[in-house]
Amino acid sequence: MDRLRQMHSTRAWSLLAAAALLIAVVVPLVAPDYLVPLLGKFLCFGIAALAMDLVWGYAGILSLGHALFFALGGYGMGMYLMRSIAGEGVYRSELPDFMVFLDWHRLPWYWHGFQSFPFAAVMSLAAPGLLALVFGWFMFRSRIRGVYLSIVTQALTYAATLLFFQNATGFGGNNGLTDFKRILGAPLREPGTRRALYAASAIALVGAYLLCRFIVTSRFGRVVRAVRDAELKSRFCGYDSTHYKLFVWTLSAVLCALAGALYVPQVGIINPSEMQPSNSIEMAIWVAVGGRGTLLGAVLGAWIVNGGKSWLTAAIPAAWLYALGALFVAVTLFLPEGLVGLGARLKSKLIARRAGQVPVAPPSVDPPASAP
Amino acid sequence: MSAISIPMADAVRTPALPDAPRAEGARPPLALWIESLSVSFDGFKALDDVTLTFEKGELRCLIGPNGAGKTTLMDCITGKTRPDSGAVYLENRDTDLTRLSEVRIAQLGIGRKFQRPTVFEGHTVYENCELALAGKKGVFRTLFARLTAAERARIDEVLELIGLRDAAKRQAGLLAHGQKQWLEIGMLLAQSPTVLLVDEPIAGMTHAETERTAELLTGLAGTHTVVVVEHDMEFVRSIARRVTVLHQGKVLADGPMAQIQKDPRVIEVYLGD
Numbered sequence: 001m002d003r004l005r006q007m008h009s010t011r012a013w014s015l016l017a018a019a020a021l022l023i024a025v026v027v028p029l030v031a032p033d034y035l036v037p038l039l040g041k042f043l044c045f046g047i048a049a050l051a052m053d054l055v056w057g058y059a060g061i062l063s064l065g066h067a068l069f070f071a072l073g074g075y076g077m078g079m080y081l082m083r084s085i086a087g088e089g090v091y092r093s094e095l096p097d098f099m100v101f102l103d104w105h106r107l108p109w110y111w112h113g114f115q116s117f118p119f120a121a122v123m124s125l126a127a128p129g130l131l132a133l134v135f136g137w138f139m140f141r142s143r144i145r146g147v148y149l150s151i152v153t154q155a156l157t158y159a160a161t162l163l164f165f166q167n168a169t170g171f172g173g174n175n176g177l178t179d180f181k182r183i184l185g186a187p188l189r190e191p192g193t194r195r196a197l198y199a200a201s202a203i204a205l206v207g208a209y210l211l212c213r214f215i216v217t218s219r220f221g222r223v224v225r226a227v228r229d230a231e232l233k234s235r236f237c238g239y240d241s242t243h244y245k246l247f248v249w250t251l252s253a254v255l256c257a258l259a260g261a262l263y264v265p266q267v268g269i270i271n272p273s274e275m276q277p278s279n280s281i282e283m284a285i286w287v288a289v290g291g292r293g294t295l296l297g298a299v300l301g302a303w304i305v306n307g308g309k310s311w312l313t314a315a316i317p318a319a320w321l322y323a324l325g326a327l328f329v330a331v332t333l334f335l336p337e338g339l340v341g342l343g344a345r346l347k348s349k350l351i352a353r354r355a356g357q358v359p360v361a362p363p364s365v366d367p368p369a370s371a372p
Numbered sequence: 373m374s375a376i377s378i379p380m381a382d383a384v385r386t387p388a389l390p391d392a393p394r395a396e397g398a399r400p401p402l403a404l405w406i407e408s409l410s411v412s413f414d415g416f417k418a419l420d421d422v423t424l425t426f427e428k429g430e431l432r433c434l435i436g437p438n439g440a441g442k443t444t445l446m447d448c449i450t451g452k453t454r455p456d457s458g459a460v461y462l463e464n465r466d467t468d469l470t471r472l473s474e475v476r477i478a479q480l481g482i483g484r485k486f487q488r489p490t491v492f493e494g495h496t497v498y499e500n501c502e503l504a505l506a507g508k509k510g511v512f513r514t515l516f517a518r519l520t521a522a523e524r525a526r527i528d529e530v531l532e533l534i535g536l537r538d539a540a541k542r543q544a545g546l547l548a549h550g551q552k553q554w555l556e557i558g559m560l561l562a563q564s565p566t567v568l569l570v571d572e573p574i575a576g577m578t579h580a581e582t583e584r585t586a587e588l589l590t591g592l593a594g595t596h597t598v599v600v601v602e603h604d605m606e607f608v609r610s611i612a613r614r615v616t617v618l619h620q621g622k623v624l625a626d627g628p629m630a631q632i633q634k635d636p637r638v639i640e641v642y643l644g645d
Contacts, residue, residue, distance in 0.1 A: 002518075220514040222499055226492045233490045236450065237563065238478040238509045247511045 007210075007217050024202035028195045036194045038310065040266040042303050043201035047208045047259035049286045049302035050295060054212050055252035056284065057293035058221065059245055060228030061145075065153030066256050067279035068160050069128040073257025074264040074274060075164075076114075076124030078177035081188075081265060083115040085181045097179065098172040108170045117184055124261040125254050132253030133246070140242045140249070145231075154277045164272035176271025183265050194266070201262045205299070208255055212295050215251075224248055225293075285328050291338025301338060402463070403428045403597035404449070404567050409458030409470075411444055411621075418444040419455065420621035426567070428463075431593035433608045433629075434601045436618035437641060442601045443487070445618070446569050450484050451477040463566060479509065483565035487572045489552035493545030497536050497555060500544050501527045504559035527562065534558035534588070550581040557588055567597045574607055586611050609633075617641070 008016060023043070031039060048070055055061045082096040089097040095107060113119045135156060144152055167173040186193040215221050226234045227241040234241050264270045273279075282305070290301020305327070312320050335342050404426040411419040419441045426432055434442050447453035449460050451474035460469040462480055469477050478484075492500050505523055507513075519527075531537040534554040539547065544555060553573060560568050573589065574582045582604075590611055592598050602608050608615065608629070615632045617625040625635045632638055 215515070218515050219502065219517040220511065222495060222503060223509075223514050225494060226503055229492055229494050230490055232452075232474075233486070233492065234503075235474045236478050236484050237504050237559070238475060239503075239514075240473075240475045240509070243511050 003214075007213050020202075020206045024199055024206065028199050028202070033191045033194070036191070036198050037266045040194070040198035040201050041263060042306055043198070043205045044259040044263035044266070045286065045302040045306055046205050046299040047201075047262070048256050048283055049290070049298040050205075050208050050212050051252040051255035051259065052283045052287045053290075053292065053295055053298035054215070054255070055248055056287055057291075057295075057298065058216055058228065059224050059248045061245060061249060062150045062284065063153045063249070063252075064150045064277060064280040064284065065157040066253070066283050067277070068157035068275045069132060069253040069256040070260035070263070070279070070283075071160075071164075071270065071272070071275035072128040072131070073124045073260030074270040075171060075177065075260075076120055076127060076257070077261040077264045078180070078270040079111060079114040080117055080120030080124075081180035081183060082177050083111065083120075084117070084183075086115065088181060089179065096172070096177070098167075098175065098177075099170075102167055111170070121261070125257050128257035128260075129250055129254040132250045136246050136249040136253075140245045154280065157275050157280055158277050161272045161275050161277075164275065172271070174272060176269060176274075177264075178269040178271075180265065180268055188265060188268065197262070197266050201266070204258060204262055208258070209295060209299070212255075215248075216295070220244070282324070285324065285331075287338075288331050289327065289335075289338055291340030294338070294340040297338050297340035300340070304339070401428050402426065403430075404463075404599075405461040406445075406449070407459045407461070409445070409448055409455050409460065411441075411448060411453060411455045417621045419448065419458075422458070422618075422621070422623055424616060424623065424626075426597050426599060428597055429594045431590060431598045431600070431611060431613060433612035433615045434599060434618065435603070435605075435608060435615060436624070439620070440618040441621040442618055443571065444621075446484065446571060446599075446601065449477075449567075449569060450474055450482055478563075478565075481566035482569065483560040483563045483567070484569045485553075485556050485560055485571055485573060487575065489549065489556050491544045491547075491552055491555050491559065493543070495544055496541050497531070497544055497547070498527065498540040500555055500559055501530055501562045504562040506562070506564045530558045530561045533561065535584070550577045553577065553581075553585070554588070557585070561592070565596065567599065568592060570598060570600045572602055573600060574602065574604060582607060 004013070027039065028036065048066065051069075052063070052066055055063055055066075086094050086096075089100070091097055091100040093100045095104060096111075099107070114123070139149065139152060163169050164171050164176075165174050171177065180188055182188060183193065183197070186196070188194070216224075223234065223239050224244050226237075227239065227244050231241050234244075260270075260274075283302075286302035286305050287298045288301070289305055290299065291297030305324070308323065308327075309320060312323055331338065337344070402425050404424075406422060406424040409419050409422045410417070422441070422445065434445070436442055444453060448455045448458075448470065451469065451472055455470050458470070461467070462469060462482065465480075467480075469480070469482075472480070492503065495503070502519065502523075505526065507523075528537070531540055534557060536547075536551060536555060536558065539551070544552065547555060553576075557570070557573065560570075570589065574585050577585060586607065589598055589600060600608075600611065612629050614627065615625075615629050616623060617632060617635075617638050619641050624641060625632055625638050627635075
């Protein structure tokens with residue numbers, strides 16, 4: 001009970017419950033069919049934004065490699081979707097279509113087991129998590145931080161993109177994995193399945209938010225911020241900063257992979273362009289726009305930026321990248337704390353003005369009002 | 373707990389260690405033992421075969437001109453710098469601290485206050501003390517950690533002692549310079565280490581703040597071993613019973629303050645060239 005109150009006030013809890021009910025129950029019941037997959041996509045981006053905020057906003061680790069974890073989660077799910085319909089592809093083969101096309105006769109070893117949903121679900125999270133753990137261990141142990149860390153993580157995802165683009169890697173090359181038909185026996189084209197996937201994403205988003213909130217309000221969260229602000233001091237206080245960073249980093253990667261795994265069945269395709277460095281940078285922009293270290297702000301930022309993207313790429317396709325760049329510059333220059341920071345600033349200004357006006361203003365304001 | 377429950381006045385009255393050398397067997401147990409420590413940076417000998425011992429509960433001042441090796445010595449003890457040769461032992465343990473990480477050393481019981489006040493500026497004063505508390509500091513422990521009643525009492529006690537009780541909820545970054553210095557000392561108290569290394573505690577303090585700091589430090593001695601690096605000779609005179617003078621990476625003199633002040637070599641180093 002105590003711990004719940006530390007996470008949120010009673011009022012915030014009720015608002016949160018109302019919001020959760022709205023996105024997880026009301027929206028899937030009333031939204032028109034064509035909108036459901038788009039909104040579901042936004043929910044997945046929201047989870048990725050939480051992951052990014054946890055690692056960047058709270059731990060100060062600006063990763064430009066999170067698109068990789070997102071994409072790997074997606075590939076894991078994509079492998080299941082391919083394998084579960086073995087024999088139903090264009091070539092009626094036991095192998096996925098792209099393998100037949102490449103004239104492969106045997107399934108690569110790392111594709112085994114993915115016909116099972118539980119196995120694929122676990123692997124979608126465990127494989128990116130393990131990669132993050134190992135890569136992070138070397139990175140943090142070598143005390144790589146700041147801009148160097150951003151560059152290293154960007155290099156990682158870039159290398160992975162190149163690797164996945166190759167047909168020989170065994171993930172469908174630049175076409176990636178597509179032509180999915182069913183998930184757990186339910187046809188993906190059915191509106192009901194889409195709504196179920198949307199609802200699953202909504203539940204995952206709420207769960208991810210609660211997990212992140214639990215973490216950042218715990219002593220662990222305070223240690224992570226301490227490591228971000230004064231790493232050496234935290235070490236002299238007896239906290240092994242490497243372990244803390246590694247934990248946050250790996251957890252963040254797993255959350256990102258979860259977002260990717262939910263994303264793929266809703267958009268129907270996963271290919272290496274999902275793990276390009278530019279996608280990671282876009283994630284950082286979501287968090288910057290919403291406000292670093294605020295969690296809900298990050299989710300909001302992801303929705304606003306992607307809402308803008310959906311609208312602008314339809315209206316003026318060529319303008320989107322310029323708009324995104326301009327947005328990032330503007331936020332960095334004028335809103336270092338993002339929209340949430342702006343909101344907080346306006347609120348405190350309003351309170352200050354109200355408080356300031358009471359003793360000074362009455363003589364000039366009151367008479368006309370009280371005259372009659 | 374006992375560390376700060378001693379009333380200040382009593383602690384100040386604690387008799388100074390006798391100046392006369394005593395028989396080997398009668399020596400109090402050692403808190404810290406530094407054995408022929410040498411460090412060089414690009415050929416410059418920052419520490420040159422330094423051997424020093426610190427008795428349990430003593431308050432020792434470490435002085436010396438700039439570049440004498442004082443901060444390097446602290447860096448070696450706390451694991452920030454790896455010495456080229458030599459060893460550091462804590463209490464009666466066999467482990468050589470110079471082989472351990474700074475995290476492990478801190479966990480074993482060496483606390484350090486930096487030259488520039490270093491607190492977690494984004495956290496509140498209370499949270500700063502919470503983070504400094506002694507205890508298990510692993511990832512999974514802190515995820516589910518709750519403040520126990522004893523820990524709360526301990527934090528309150530520390531805040532009272534450093535005079536920041538009313539500022540408990542204030543963000544540490546907003547504190548005045550002197551208050552930050554005290555908060556950092558308070559964090560050391562919460563950490564309750566065996567040995568406290570205090571680097572220039574009164575830099576930038578007013579006279580009243582300096583006096584209060586002297587009281588704090590002398591109050592800590594007895595239950596903790598306190599090593600203070602300080603430039604201000606008047607301050608050193610007011611707190612130190614025993615002083616070690618470093619010069620060019622070597623121990624130049626070591627003894628009671630009165631004797632050190634008369635030492636011609638010390639006078640030359642400080643007043644000559």
